[in-house]
Structure formats: structure tokens, C-alpha cells
Amino acid sequence: MSIGSIPIKFKVRIDPSRCMLCERCIENCPYGTYRREGETIFVDSRNCVACHRCVAMCPRDAITIEEKPVDYRSHPVWTRGAREAIYNQARTGRIVLAGMGNATDLPSIFDRLLLDACQVTNPSIDPLREPMELRTYLGKKPRKLEIKREKDGDIELNTTLSPNLKLNIPIMIGHMSYGAISLNAQLSMARAVSNLGTYMGTGEGGLHPSLRQYQDNMIVQVASGRFGVDIDYLERGAAIEIKIGQGAKPGIGGHLPGEKVGPEVSQTRMIPERSDAISPAPHHDIYSIEDLKQLVHSLKEATEWRKPVFVKIAAVHNVAAIASGIARSSADAVVIDGFRGGTGAAPRVFRDHVGIPIEAAIAAVDQKLRAQGIRNEISIIASGGMRDSADVTKAIALGADAIYIGTAALIAMGCRVCGTCYRGLCPWGIATQDAKLTQRLDPDIEWQHVANLIHGWTLEISELMGAAGINSIESLRGNRDRLRGYMLDEEMMNVLDVKPVGA
Amino acid sequence: MCGIISVIDRSKSGMDGSRIKHALSLMNERGSGEGAGYAAYGVYPDFSEYYALHVFFNNLVEPKGSVDEILRTWGEIEFEEEIPTVEQPDLRRTHIPWRYFFKPDISLMPGSTTPEEDIVTMLVMKINTTIQGALVFSSGKNIGVFKASGWPETVADFYQIDQYEGYIWLAHNRYPTNTSGWWGGAHPFNLLDWSVVHNGEITSYGTNRRYIESYGYRCTMFTDTEVVAYLCDLLGRKHGLPEELMVRAFAPPFWDEIDRMKEADCTLNSAIRLTYGSALMNGPFAIVVATADGIVGFTDRIKLRPLIAAEAGDRLYISSEEAAIRRMEPNLDRVWMPKAGEPVIGRVRV
Numbered sequence: 138m139s140i141g142s143i144p145i146k147f148k149v150r151i152d153p154s155r156c157m158l159c160e161r162c163i164e165n166c167p168y169g170t171y172r173r174e175g176e177t178i179f180v181d182s183r184n185c186v187a188c189h190r191c192v193a194m195c196p197r198d199a200i201t202i203e204e205k206p207v208d209y210r211s212h213p214v215w216t217r218g219a220r221e222a223i224y225n226q227a228r229t230g231r232i233v234l235a236g237m238g239n240a241t242d243l244p245s246i247f248d249r250l251l252l253d254a255c256q257v258t259n260p261s262i263d264p265l266r267e268p269m270e271l272r273t274y275l276g277k278k279p280r281k282l283e284i285k286r287e288k289d290g291d292i293e294l295n296t297t298l299s300p301n302l303k304l305n306i307p308i309m310i311g312h313m314s315y316g317a318i319s320l321n322a323q324l325s326m327a328r329a330v331s332n333l334g335t336y337m338g339t340g341e342g343g344l345h346p347s348l349r350q351y352q353d354n355m356i357v358q359v360a361s362g363r364f365g366v367d368i369d370y371l372e373r374g375a376a377i378e379i380k381i382g383q384g385a386k387p388g389i390g391g392h393l394p395g396e397k398v399g400p401e402v403s404q405t406r407m408i409p410e411r412s413d414a415i416s417p418a419p420h421h422d423i424y425s426i427e428d429l430k431q432l433v434h435s436l437k438e439a440t441e442w443r444k445p446v447f448v449k450i451a452a453v454h455n456v457a458a459i460a461s462g463i464a465r466s467s468a469d470a471v472v473i474d475g476f477r478g479g480t481g482a483a484p485r486v487f488r489d490h491v492g493i494p495i496e497a498a499i500a501a502v503d504q505k506l507r508a509q510g511i512r513n514e515i516s517i518i519a520s521g522g523m524r525d526s527a528d529v530t531k532a533i534a535l536g537a538d539a540i541y542i543g544t545a546a547l548i549a550m551g552c553r554v555c556g557t558c559y560r561g562l563c564p565w566g567i568a569t570q571d572a573k574l575t576q577r578l579d580p581d582i583e584w585q586h587v588a589n590l591i592h593g594w595t596l597e598i599s600e601l602m603g604a605a606g607i608n609s610i611e612s613l614r615g616n617r618d619r620l621r622g623y624m625l626d627e628e629m630m631n632v633l634d635v636k637p638v639g640a
Numbered sequence: 641m642c643g644i645i646s647v648i649d650r651s652k653s654g655m656d657g658s659r660i661k662h663a664l665s666l667m668n669e670r671g672s673g674e675g676a677g678y679a680a681y682g683v684y685p686d687f688s689e690y691y692a693l694h695v696f697f698n699n700l701v702e703p704k705g706s707v708d709e710i711l712r713t714w715g716e717i718e719f720e721e722e723i724p725t726v727e728q729p730d731l732r733r734t735h736i737p738w739r740y741f742f743k744p745d746i747s748l749m750p751g752s753t754t755p756e757e758d759i760v761t762m763l764v765m766k767i768n769t770t771i772q773g774a775l776v777f778s779s780g781k782n783i784g785v786f787k788a789s790g791w792p793e794t795v796a797d798f799y800q801i802d803q804y805e806g807y808i809w810l811a812h813n814r815y816p817t818n819t820s821g822w823w824g825g826a827h828p829f830n831l832l833d834w835s836v837v838h839n840g841e842i843t844s845y846g847t848n849r850r851y852i853e854s855y856g857y858r859c860t861m862f863t864d865t866e867v868v869a870y871l872c873d874l875l876g877r878k879h880g881l882p883e884e885l886m887v888r889a890f891a892p893p894f895w896d897e898i899d900r901m902k903e904a905d906c907t908l909n910s911a912i913r914l915t916y917g918s919a920l921m922n923g924p925f926a927i928v929v930a931t932a933d934g935i936v937g938f939t940d941r942i943k944l945r946p947l948i949a950a951e952a953g954d955r956l957y958i959s960s961e962e963a964a965i966r967r968m969e970p971n972l973d974r975v976w977m978p979k980a981g982e983p984v985i986g987r988v989r990v
Contacts, residue, residue: 258817259841259923260944267942272895278914281879292885294908301914507854513915534846606843606924608941611917618846 143224147185148206151178155199162191162200167562167574188555190564222485235485236558236568237544238385238477238522246496246625247528251638253619254604262608264599270609271595273539275376275516276301276445276469299469302376302445304539305334306595307610308529310587311474311520311541312358312378312449314340316393316402316414317481317558318547319575320347321583322567326546327351328580329587333595336375338541341391341416343405344370356447359436361390362416364406368439376469377436378447379429381420384478384495384521386487387451390416393481397561397570426459430466437467445469447518452476452498453491457505463515464506470516472541473498477522479544481568482559495521496535500633503536503615526597535633536615542591549590550583642839643667643813644827645959646928647968648935648986653954654682655809657801663967664792664811667960670839673730674821675814676795677787679778679828679835680806681932687741688782690718691760691832696735696823698773704738706771714759715744723786728798731790735775735823737799739784757832757877761857764831768860775860777823778830782932785835787812787826795826807988808930812837829865833931834872838865839960840945843923851918871919872929884983887938889916890927891981894941928958934987943980950975956986 149170151162156178163171163178170184171191185202192200209217222233255261262269276299283295310326317340324347330337331354338356339348343365348355357374359366371377382388393402393414403410423429433446448463449472450456460471475495480488499519506512519532520541532540548554551565558568566578607613621638622630630637645663649655657678664676684692693711697703711717723737744759752758764776778785784806786799792813796802812827828835842848842864849859849867855878857870868890875886889912892898898909913920924944928937937958939947950957950965950972957965962975978984 255843259843262942268894268896270895274914278917279911280915282881282911282915284881284885286882292882292908294911296911296915298911298914503850507850510854512854536850606841607922609920609922611913611920612844612847612922614847615850615918616844616846617850619843 143221144205144207144209145183146205147182147187148203149180149182149185150201150203151180152199152201153177155197157197159196161194161196165190165194165564167564167571186555186557187553188557188564189553233485234482234559235488236480236482236556237554238479239489240556241489245522246494246629246633247531249623249625250496250531250633250635251621251623252527252530252534252601252605253621255606259606261606262603264596264603267603267608269599269603271306271598273304273307273610274301275304275447275518275538277515278513280510280513300443300445301469302336304336306591306598307533307539308591308594309335309356309518309539309541310337310546311543312338312340312356312380313481313543313547314342314358314393315345315405316340316342316397316570318567319569319578320345320401321575321578321580322547322550323348324580325550325578325583326587327355328584329546329591330354332584332588333591335591338378339365339374341365341380342402343407344373345401345405349373359432360416361418361420362414364408364414364416367407371436371440371444374444376445376447377440378449378472379432379436379468380449381423381429382451382453382474383449383480384451384474384476384492385480386483387453387476387492388418389484389487390418392416394561399570402570426462426466429463433466433468447472449474451478452493452495452521454493456493456498457501460502460515460517461505461509461511464511465514468515470518470538471502472518472520473502475519475521478520479522480558495519495532497629497632499532499535499537500617504634526594526601529594530598530601530613531620533610533613534616534620536617538614545590546587549586550578642815643670643960643964644811644837644839644926644928645957645964645968646810646837646930646935646937647808647955647957648930648988649807649955650986650989651954652682652807652988654805654807656803656805657796657809659968660809660811661793661796661801663959663964664796664813666964666967667813668791670815670960671791671813672815672821673791674789674816675787675812675823675826676790676792677785677812677814677826677828678796678799678801679783679785679808679810679830679837679930680801680804681783681808681930682806683784683804684741684782687718690741690743691756691779691781692784693740693742693776694723694778694785695738695740695767696775696777697738698735700736703771703773707767707774710763710767710771711740711742714748714763715742717742724800725798726800728790728794731788731794731798734789737788754877760832761873765856765858765860769858775824780830780833780835780932783830783833783835785828785830787828788823789821789826808935810835810837810928810930810935817841825863827865829863829869831869831873832877834869834876835930836865836868836872836927838868838925838927840925840927840940841923842867842921842925844921847918848921868921868927868929875916875919876931883934883936883985885912887936887981887983888912889919890921891938891941892920893981926960934985936986937978937984938982939978939980941981947984948975948977949984956984958984958986
């Protein structure tokens with residue numbers, strides 16, 4: 138079985154009547170799809186990953202990329218993907234890697250939830266004319282306030298609130314490490330969140346010195362490899378996040394290949410150059426919930442109880458019970474990462490088959506915490522496949538306090554979701570450490586794109602809230618009465634605690 | 641729409657229900673003839689130590705048997721009777737209004753600091769959720785709610801509210817949207833000491849309901865107003881917030897205002913919003929809440945429903961319309977429009 142026996146994924150064509158032989162396609166393609174041969178550009182379509190860098194850079198619109206021009210003989214069970222994975226593994230004997238999030242065509246629950254709006258009996262509120270509040274505080278809240286009225290009528294507050302993270306908008310950018318993505322990508326996103334008054338995660342890659350100017354808007358991560366962690370790192374972050382798992386690959390650790398570990402990444406992660414950075418599947422000091430509690434406690438002590446500590450888990454079947462365990466520790470927020478969450482590289486079998494949708498996870502966690510009367514003990518941050526402001530609004534209505542985006546922010550900077558992140562050759566300068574490629578991403582330009590995206594979503598959320606007659610995000614949170622299920626089965630609607638359309 | 645009016649006499653002098661009936665029926669443009677009701681404080685002086693449980697029975701066989709049983713299990717029934725009514729041509733009698741004067745046995749709820757209230761609250765929730773054909777709609781001491789489906793004057797005449805004397809009256813003229821004009825859906829809503837009348841719609845109901853239900857309350861009346869009564873009970877009674885701070889939690893200042901406050905105020909208001917964010921009520925509303933100690937009127941944060949207040953001597957009036965207040969008392973000392981979210985508080989003199 139030779140490799141040539143597998144049909145190509147993409148067919149690239151150059152229209153010779155439009156091509157002016159400028160060779161921009163050759164310069165821009167890191168995968169070696171193009172080469173000059175005399176007076177023509179020769180195309181090796183087999184190298185193409187459909188990242189569209191050449192299409193974007195071609196000044197004459199001469200390039201066409203066709204998907205699956207030669208398909209396999211169709212079969213309902215032995216799909217193209219199934220067969221290719223077998224060829225791949227028959228050849229290599231290894232785990233098949235994949236990038237980005239879950240790529241199976243399972244239906245999205247978000248798409249089957251519809252939002253409400255006011256008509257007649259209550260007026261909608263116009264955000265152009267009335268205040269609309271999206272400010273969100275993440276962290277522990279007291280169950281009740283102790284208030285004493287003094288003899289002179291003055292009111293004395295006897296409850297001290299623990300430090301909360303103040304977000305101008307309930308949208309943050311999730312943890313994508315330096316190493317997995319480029320410094321320029323991190324700089325762009327960091328500048329965006331600091332302009333917007335929200336936060337982004339460092340990932341398990343340490344905090345590069347050039348990001349310190351944005352540290353007040355950065356959440357530092359402590360993951361199972363402990364890469365980049367020291368007291369200086371912890372103290373610089375606005376909050377600390379312990380990563381237990383991630384939605385793209387629940388139950389396993391991360392893996393940064395040595396070729397991405399250049400001098401800068403090496404120093405920031407505090408690991409030798411060119412060494413593989415392999416995070417263990419579990420934290421080696423956490424083998425039960427009380428061990429997690431101790432780690433939360435240690436981080437709180439190390440930072441003198443001044444910083445909120447989050448715990449990130451993948452949305453797995455038992456997510457609600459796990460979250461309730463986390464709520465009983467000193468942790469301030471639980472981050473739930475749904476099965477559509479992205480990654481630079483994950484075993485395909487995990488990415489596509491392990492974990493549950495974020496919608497069900499939010500509903501289950503919020504419900505369990507309320508049933509136990511401890512919802513105030515912890516904030517819920519949801520992530521994993523948030524594509525637009527409607528997804529965000531629905532996630533909050535299901536019970537999330539705030540959300541993380543990941544892939545959406547990358548797309549704002551040019552990512553075309555080709556899913557080839559794990560090769561380290563990202564032509565958009567995002568998922569790569571190659572200086573020639575990373576310089577393609579200009580933080581002075583891309584930060585604005587990221588900020589524009591989040592700002593646009595914020596405006597849309599304000600409009601959706603106003604239409605629903607709500608002028609404060611607190612009144613959207615957990616307001617499942619303003620959602621209806623469309624073509625969802627009864628069991629699913631019970632889990633989500635939403636009524637069907639028309640009810 | 642809906643029209644509301646309430647009055648308190650701070651010296652606790654009694655007022656019979658005849659005037660408030662006229663005031664409420666003046667606002668018939670705000671109603672649809674499908675629901676009206678009155679709450680009066682101080683109406684059962686002879687039974688002031690007992691919880692007056694007003695119950696709608698569908699019949700006096702199974703549901704009443706079950707209610708009798710559960711009440712006897714948890715305490716003692718001092719006296720019970722059908723609430724006296726007079727048939728009205730345009731009021732269809734779909735329930736039998738009954739009243740019990742009940743004393744809970746506090747030894748049955750050890751470990752509670754407020755066993756009487758907790759038993760009564762528990763019984764109200766239990767009867768309303770588990771006993772078919774019985775609905776407790778009033779459960780305070782020395783308090784009576786009188787409501788039904790009909791125009792204000794019809795309901796008033798049905799219950800003969802001019803025969804009752806109270807120092808606080810709350811009244812409501814309903815234009816139903818959320819639920820059909822069933823008797824249980826008419827206002828005022830009451831739990832223990834708390835009574836609520838409400839004009840508007842609470843768009844945050846889902847959030848408020850999820851919040852209050854995590855404290856053991858059960859919303860059973862299919863309407864957003866009941867949640868206000870439970871929130872008052874939680875914040876006012878169980879958490880001990882003074883009225884003005886309770887209202888602050890329900891209709892808090894905007895963050896822009898809080899940010900501009902002096903440090904102590906800023907801390908207090910931030911703490912209220914952080915702690916009680918899920919109790920924040922959104923949507924258009926004007927609400928009057930009463931307890932035995934007084935009344936509080938307030939609107940939503942951008943005042944999407946009308947509310948006007950007036951004073952005459954010892955009496956404070958809060959209503960949807962000034963005309964209705966003047967129907968009760970033509971000579972007013974002061975009339976004013978409260979700002980959005982700003983509470984109007986009338987307390988009895990101690």
C-alpha cells in the first residue's frame with residue numbers, strides 16, 4: 138500500500154490566465170504545495186491542508202481549492218475518515234493526532250435552543266437609550282450579608298467579601314499557551330482583553346516577559362507539568378487557574394513537541410531547549426478531591442489570599458458531582474470545558490469521542506450546586522465551542538457566570554480552522570514558533586480584530602438582553618425560562634430544565 | 641397593566657375596606673374583571689396569636705380532610721370556618737374560601753431559630769404542592785387576604801370587606817396575562833407576614849425562581865409575583881436585611897452610580913449586588929410589599945411602571961394613580977413621584 142493510493146484531500150488549481158507569476162503562493166505556503174517550474178507555478182495538491190493562506194495572499198484571485206475532488210467509493214459505515222485513520226495507523230502503528238475541536242457532525246444543542254424577546258406585556262429595553270449592565274464578578278460570594286443597624290441609624294456591613302475578579306463583560310479568552318501558539322498571538326489577545334476590561338489565560342506555558350505589561354488582565358495557569366510556575370509567575374497573574382483537564386482531550390495531559398521549544402519558549406516554560414514538554418495525565422499531587430483542595434489552599438496561601446483561584450475540568454459524565462466537590466474547596470470558580478473545546482493537538486479518538494456537550498454540563502452543574510445550596514460558593518465559567526454571541530447568551534441563561542472563547546479569537550486573527558495546528562507550521566503565524574511565520578501576525582493590527590470581535594458580541598448580547606427586557610446580566614444568568622428547546626428530546630429538555638417551543 | 645393601591649395608618653388606627661374598594665374600582669381601566677384582591681393587617685384581633693390560614697378548597701371532602709390532617713399533625717387548630725361571603729351575580733364561585741386559626745407545635749421543629757414561621761412556611765409549600773384541590777393563599781398572624789376572579793367591587797362585596805378593619809390595606813386590580821383569571825392567580829400574594837401586590841412582569845423570574853427554590857421555597861402559583869413574597873421572606877426575615885436594603889437588592893443602583901459613591905456606600909452596595917445578584921428583579925414592575933410593621937413601595941430600576949405616593953396625616957398612600965389615592969382621601973398633605981428603584985417606606989409608630 139503506497140501513500141499515493143489514498144485520494145487527495147484537496148485539489149489546488151491556478152488559473153493561468155489570471156496568474157502573474159508573483160510567487161506569493163510559493164512564499165506563503167509552508168507546506169510546500171507550490172514551486173516554480175519555468176513559466177508556470179507547479180502545484181503539488183497532496184501537500185495542501187486548505188489553510189487558505191495562498192488564496193488570501195494571491196493578488197489576482199487565481200487560486201481555487203476544491204475539497205475531496207476524488208472521493209472514496211461511498212459507504213455509510215466505512216467513511217472516508219474511518220478508512221484514512223486505518224491507512225494512517227496501518228502505516229505508522231501510532232495514535233492518530235488531530236487539531237482544533239470535535240469534528241464529528243453531532244448536533245449542536247445551542248442551535249436547538251431559542252431565545253426569548255418581549256412583546257406588548259413587557260417593554261423591551263433599548264440599549265442605545267438605557268443603561269445595560271454586563272459587568273460580572275467571578276469568585277466566592279457570601280450566602281448572606283451580616284448587616285447591623287447602629288443606634289444612630291447607620292448601617293454597618295459585617296461581612297467581608299473575598300476578592301472577586303471584575304469583568305466588564307462576561308467573555309474571556311481561554312488558556313492557549315506560549316508554545317502552542319506564538320508570542321505574537323498571545324500579545325494580540327492580551328492587548329485586546331486589557332483594552333476591553335476582561336481577561337485571558339496564559340495556558341501552561343508561563344508568562345513571557347513581554348506580556349507582563351498586560352499581567353493585570355492575565356490568568357496564570359498551573360497544570361500537571363507545572364511548566365513556567367514559580368512565585369513570581371503566580372503573583373503576576375490577576376487570578377490563578379489549576380488545569381485538571383480540557384474538553385478536547387479529557388483524561389490526558391498536553392504534549393508540546395520539542396521542535397517548538399526554542400530558546401524563548403524554553404525560558405518561559407523553564408524547561409530545556411528542544412525537550413518535549415509532556416504534562417502528565419493527572420497532577421501527581423492530586424489523586425482525590427481533598428488533594429485538589431490542598432493545592433487550591435497552597436496557591437491561596439502562596440499569594441496571601443489576594444487572588445481568586447479557578448479549577449478547570451473537562452465536561453465529563455460526572456461533571457456536576459466533581460464541580461460540587463470543587464465548590465467545597467477554597468476555589469472561586471470552576472471552569473467547565475465542553476467536548477467541542479479546541480486544542481493544538483489531541484489524539485483524534487479523544488477529541489471526537491470523550492466528554493459531553495458544554496450545554497448539558499452547565500445545566501447539570503448549576504442544578505447540582507443549587508440543589509445543594511452552594512451555587513454562591515463558586516462561579517461557573519463555560520468554554521468549548523462558543524461560536525457567537527448567541528452561544529454566549531444561551532450559556533449564561535443556562536447558568537454560566539462567564540465564558541471563555543478560544544478558537545473564535547484565533548479565527549479573528551486569521552485562523553481558517555484547517556486543523557493542522559499540531560504540525561507547527563501555521564501559515565497565519567498563530568500555532569507556530571517559526572520566526573518567519575510568526576512575524577506574519579502583527580499584534581498592532583490583530584489585537585484590534587480580537588477586540589472588535591468581543592466588542593461586537595458585547596453589543597449583540599446587550600441587544601438580546603434588552604429585547605428580553607433585562608438590563609443586568611445577573612437577571613440573565615440561570616434564567617432558563619427565557620430559553621425554549623426546539624427539536625430536542627424530552628430527556629434532554631429535562632436535563633437542561635427548559636420547556637419546548639410553544640410551551 | 642394592573643392597578644395597585646395601598647395605605648398604612650402609622651398610628652395603627654383601623655380603616656374599613658369601603659374606601660379602598662372605591663379607589664380600586666376607579667382603576668378598572670387597568671383591569672379586566674378577571675381578578676381582584678385585598679390584604680388587610682389587623683383584621684383578626686381576637687386571634688392575633690394564631691396564624692390565619694386562608695385556603696381555597698375545590699371541595700370540602702378529600703382536600704379538606706388532607707389539610708385538616710396535616711395541620712393537626714403539626715399543631716393545633718384553634719378555630720375554623722368558611723370565610724363569610726355574599727353571592728354576587730357576576731362572580732362565579734369556583735372555590736370555597738376557608739380559614740383556620742392555627743398554632744404550630746414548635747417542639748416539632750427543633751434546631752430552628754424561628755420554628756413557628758418555618759413550620760407554617762413548610763406547611764404552605766407542602767399543601768400547595770402535594771394536596772390537589774387546596775391552596776393556602778394567606779398565612780400570617782392577624783392578616784387576611786381576600787381575593788377572587790372578578791371586578792374589584794364585586795370581590796369586595798363578595799367578601800364584605802367593609803366589615804373588616806385594618807391599619808394596612810393592599811389592593812390589586814388584575815389584567816391577567818401569565819395565567820388565566822383563576823382565584824389563586826389574583827393578588828395580593830402572601831406568605832406569613834409578607835403580602836405583595838405587583839403591577840408588571842418580572843423578566844428575571846427564571847433566575848429569581850432558581851435562586852429562591854435553592855432555599856427550599858416552591859413556586860406553585862404559576863405567576864411571577866409569588867416569588868417576590870418569598871424573596872422578601874428570605875432577605876427580610878431570614879437574612880435580616882432592613883427594608884431599604886432589601887429593596888436595594890431587588891432594584892439596585894447601576895454600577896456607574898455605585899462606582900461614584902463614597903467608599904463605605906460603594907462597599908455596601910457592591911456587596912449587596914454580588915451577594916444578592918440572583919434576587920435582582922428585572923422587567924417592568926411597581927410593587928408594594930407589606931408586613932405587620934409597615935409597607936414598602938418600589939419600582940424597577942428604570943421605572944417602567946407608574947408609582948405615586950402621598951401623605952395625609954398619619955396615613956401614607958402608594959398607588960398606580962393619584963386619582964385613586966384622592967378617591968380615598970381628597971385632602972392630601974403631600975403627593976410625590978418616587979424615583980426608579982427608590983423605596984417609599986411607611987412604618988407603624990412603635
